[in-house]
Amino acid sequence: MLNNQPEIIRNQTAQINKIALDNQDDDLAMIDRIDNILELADDQYPQFTLAKNKARFLRMLSWYKQKETWLDVAPLSGVSKLFKQQTKELEGIRSNKLDYEMELETGTLTPSQRSYRRDELKMCKVHEKMAVHLIAKMQVKIKSGRR
Secondary structure (H helix, E strand, C coil), rough: CCCCHHHHHHHHHHHHHHHHHHHHHHHHHHHHHHHCCEEEEEEECCCCHHHHHHHHHHHHHHHHHHHHHHHHHCCCHHHHHHHHHHHHHHHHHHHHHHHHHHHHCCCCCCCCHHHHHHHHHHHHHHHHHHHHCCCCHHHHHHHCCCC
């Protein structure tokens, strides 16, 4: 009986890890389907394994919401400057996202490394979505301001 106990614990741990990965996959798919993350209710936010990533997400969300509000009163020169910064930052976000996707596809990661990379991939996807949304709004503002 005692010899079977470690096997039972391993099976339970594997089931828990599978459920956690399924939830993360659901979050990744959900992020892909959302147009504007800024419009989500608090209970719809993606779940992160690490508390630091949840805090990072909330700070990022707050920053993008503030910038969206700022766009209504921003001078064209400020919008153009932010547009250039965000466009450049978007390149870095997409590069990081590709790196995390490639690492996850290799299958050589430990379960904790895999969980960390999935969290980072989720963060990149969220960041990319918010940046693209803000850039699109800035493009409209720049176009309408130059006519």
